[in-house]
Amino acid sequence: MSTTSYSENYDNAMVSQLNLIDTGHEDMIHDAEMDYLGLYLATCSSDHSVKVFNLDRNVKSKDDDLSQKKTLIAELKGHTGPVWQVAWAHPQFGTLLASCSYDRKVIIWRGDNGNWFKYYEYNNHDSSVNSISWAPKEFGLILACGSSDGTISFLTYMSDTNSWETRKINAHTIGCNAVSWGPGIGSLSELDFKGSKLGSVGKRLVSGGCDNLIKIWKQEGDKWVEETKLESHSDWVRDVAWAPSWGLSKCMIASCSQDRKVIIWTSDDYITWSPFIMNVFDDVVWNVSWSLTGDILTVSCGDNSVSLWKENTDGLWQCITEMGKTSEQRAM
């Protein structure tokens, strides 16, 4: 019976394309996010629309052309400007999809068994809303929104009154480009937090803006206060992403900027953060995003390249694969 071979070699990463979804958007796509289970894909575009696709592996049609049409399950129209980002809420709150737009609005859409409708609309920003992020579910249903008017809004669902409570803070003088929540309690491994200074967990948010700064915000009482200000980028911070803290005894934030740099910030007490310039790219870096286990970072640049980075055992970051630039030009 002992025919099993135990291969223990660690090969290189493999990246294989599974699917190419023709979104049918009539202008640039600005965001694409999978939902909690990886079954539904939401996209948004300069054509003012948000689209939802079903990528359920279980409803794969034999005919590819047909299946591509079938996958579009909703087209959400309500914005009057380019839609910059979409974000899925945790399904425990229902099927909620938030979108933010240049039209200064944040819309929370709700899908009940195929019927999509506008669940809540927030229009208290004075300028383009550039980034949205749902809080970890442990904190409740809270959406953070960063706007070009320099403020960050927190929309909190109050279940007792069935209403949304909003709060706005001044964050970045001439515009906030990105927001990202710190991990919730549930994702903190018990193993790691015995004796760690990170044990005191509260609501935290990181934001990046046109003042080239990264700021870390902490909720104290019912106020949001600036806990730390990180200064290393020499141009607009385009995106920030707080790494899921799975398996890590430190917390990590990735930031990217118009200055073509990606910086990894690490801390073990939320106060002192040490920057590490992961790489300087050939073009503006627009997007950084962590894998759900927090060990891989994707970096997307203005030259359309998307690369994946992983920290090796020596603490250095290595590009494990690069896609884009030319290879993806099919299916215009």
Add this chain to the structure above:
Amino acid sequence: MKVKEVDKTVNVTWSPEAQHPIYLATGTAAQQLDASFSTSATLDIYSLNLNEPGLDLKLEESVPTEHKFHKITWGAYNCNADTPQGLIIGGCDDGIIQLYNVNKVMTGNSKVEVLPKKHSGAVRALDFNNFQKHLFASGGPDSEILVWDLLHSSGPSSVPLGTKMTPSEDVVCLSWNNQVQHILASVLPSKCVIWDLRKAEPIIKVTDSSMARLKWHSVSWNPDIATQLCLASEDDQNPVVEIWDLRFATTPIKVLQGYNKGVMSVCWSPRDCELLLGCGKDDHVVCWNPNAATPEDEVVCRVQTNSQWNFDVTWCPRAPNLFAVSSYDSHMSVYSITGGHCEAETKTKIADSFPGMESYAETTGPLHQTCAQLNKPPKWLKRPAGASFAFDGKLVSFSSNSRSVSVHQVTSDPGLMSRSRALEASLEAGEYPAYCAHKLGTSASSTQGELWKFIAVGFEPEPRDSLIRLLGYARETVTDEMNALALENGELNSEYLDDEIQINPGDELTKALLVGNIPAAVNLCVASNNFADALLLASAGTNSQLVERTRSKYFQAKKSNLGHLMRAVVSGDWTYVVKRCDLTQWPEVLVAILSQAGENEVVGLCETLGKRLEEAGGELASTAELCYVASGNINRLVEAWIRTNGRSSQNIQDLVEVVLLVQKSLQCRGKVVPVCGEFAELLSSYAEMLVAQGDLETARAYLSNSTDEKIVTLRSRIERALGVKPARQRLISGSCFSKGAAKRTSVSGGSMYQPLPSDSNNSAAPPPTFLNNSSVAAPPPNFLNNSSAAPPPAFLNNNASPLNPVAPPPSFVNNSAPPPPSFVNNSAPPPLASPSPGLPSRAKYLVDPTIAGGSPYASQSYSRPQSSLAQPFPPTHGSNMFQPIQPGGPPAFNSNQRPPSSVFGQPPSSNFNQPPSSFGPPPSNFGQGPPLNSNQGPPPSQLSYNQEAPPPVLNNSQSSNIQQQQQRTFTPGWNDPPTLSGAPRQARTQPKPMAAPITMPLFTPIDQFSQAPPMGSMSMLPPQQTQSTPLAPAPSLFTPSTYQGGDPAHQPYYRHPHSDTVQSQTPFPPASK
């Protein structure tokens, strides 16, 4: 939105794009006086100071100067890593041109350099070449234009351009082309003259003959299209702003409206060619989109300035949304075109600084509040590319290359997956000892080897004995030795009975014995240190306390190492020994524990020992793991391992292998190993790692049974992602589940994600919760050994058939719904079908009824019960579980026949708070979180919308819109040649190869070429050779790439706002079949 301001009448220039942080330089404006009639002049350098709230710019340096300025400009000349600041040049009266080395100014070493006077009067126009930072042009009265070379060998030198033109006019503005480096535009009030520096002569004169009186005052080149420029007239009667294309230089291609008074300055955004700023003699700054489809849409923003006579406006080269406006009424302000927050302190500050002007402040307050915003989204906000991960290691990415989104599977750690599958396979096959032997053979370190030896021993019939043997104390040999000793002691004889008995009444002890006062006798013996007698006597009585006490006294008196051992042996309590032993002798202590401590004490004792070893650190720390393995203490093992080895994926994999094998060995001995605490933590972490690699099936296998919250959550997530309804709780998960789970009712994880379409309509299964409860509540005693409990017997036929060796399909197309493999708690090798050697390693799926997928009957009828089957949830965590929108229970809804499409037609969850009979999930979860019933949520209008199909009219209007706009794009008009689409922008960063150096005719040959960067070849050729060089034909001035024709695919940025519509093309989720 106003960001910063300075209350002075100044000329202003931004620091070059490369400069960080951003500075502004201001020079006191010439021919302007303030209220104090001050004639002093300064050149000030401010930092933008965005981090501070309030409107103040931070003054970095101030240099007093003799001359006021008509124009200042900041070039990137001499910029390098050490001195990034560059050079400021200022044009003053009397032909004076001042140079400020910013690096020196910033270090307080300000020394003004003045260029030789070449102009006959005030220098009103200055501009640095965009490509060759050492070249700039200056303009003075009488049409004088000079091109200066700062790198010239004999110091900065200038060459005049062209000849005097009539009428004699001042040069009011100069601007170098953004793409073609030898093209310079010069503006005189009556005309705009374009120069080609290679020929040193004007190539075109732009005059608008249709306009009677024009006073050109400003020019700005299109940032992307080399042949387009914008001209503005300051004449109040004809305040026109015209876009010209030099290829059609007879008439402007577009005249921009929006100004009532003269336009003093225009500036085209370097980052977005659809944004053009203009300012003038009234109190606002206008931003046009020259590309707009209709004239009404041309003005995209109007920024109210509370100052008159704005004479200059410039975009910030580095921060694309900022621009600076200078006005003659003592203001220089920085605005953001994308809005910003309007701070209340702004108003108060103004009021404070102008006492008695509160009313003024109040009236201007609202101006601050109106946050002007562009109607047209600027290019710099448009994210062109991005990527994000999904739950299962899928990567979604998009880019401006296409309108498609691609989905990739990322497997960053294939090694992990292969090891994981190997482990899973051997666990499933039950070949534990073989696996241990393999691990032992391949273990990298001796400590690992030891560990695997310990684990392997666990599968032997008498693991404790084997362990002891492993520690060097084989019970047989020890016993043999002892027996040999015992023989030498010889046989007992009874000779002593023959002696005559003498009683000594004077002896206290004798007395005590005679009266039978055993305690007293014992005390007497102890007092005389006669412990043998004392113990003998104590044991004679029935007083067990006495025995204890006597023993204690004995051990107190005899403090030897042996004594401690004896004490432990006698009392059966090894705690003291474990706590006090010399740690290097841990194997001996472990032997003692294993051989003598009771079954229940071993764990505790080993934990104590292990903790001591861990604290000791070093070599000993790793032996703690051996103690935990020996005692089967998985949670401590996990903790210790993580502490010493960290959490790299390889270490986690190693640990999982160890832990699962230990678990197996314990189960082989009939022990129950609850998956909770650190063990559960480890498994869920491990499963997350596997999920991140895209291997959901394997991950799920490792999570098959536990009530740990994390595991349950993760398993449910995986199952729903796989499209599997939460599987029936494995019956064999007896371990900790059986203790209390029978009482736990469950919630179907269904929520938004509907069951598989493959679910057929046959619902022959009995109400699943009954199954669940009953089977769990009364597990048969021999249950743990019966791994066949899970699949209903009806499927055995399918299972046993080896004719369907269906390997599990790749996870992402997996239509089938395999139940969770049961191997983790299988205490015995699968008895049903032993996998034949030729089968793939994941042969376990052959025993999975649903995977015998060749038979649709099997999968249907099997998955059906699962679909409505409940999943156990610990009640305490119920609120954290996914809240179903639609209770997954009643099979009627699983058939995807969506109830009438109105929202009200949905099963309002409130109605489901009392789920029908046994189908439903417990009501406890409902009503928490946001309201599930839609009739609470959205405003009525939205609701009413949902009751109707999306109006098709909207679609029509939308498409006709597009058609219209496309037609517009095709109509030949001013914007016919250009397309302002991005391509040319790249061209800007790459200077076009020049046929010849642009200043060639201007400068005499010099010998220090090495100083001249790319332009180094300048003047290299002898003059006569230069002249003989055929000049490039005029069209070649502009590279073809900038002449792109209209792009039919170009999408207009303007779109009429859509009404709020929701189109749901298919129900969500889609109906199956």
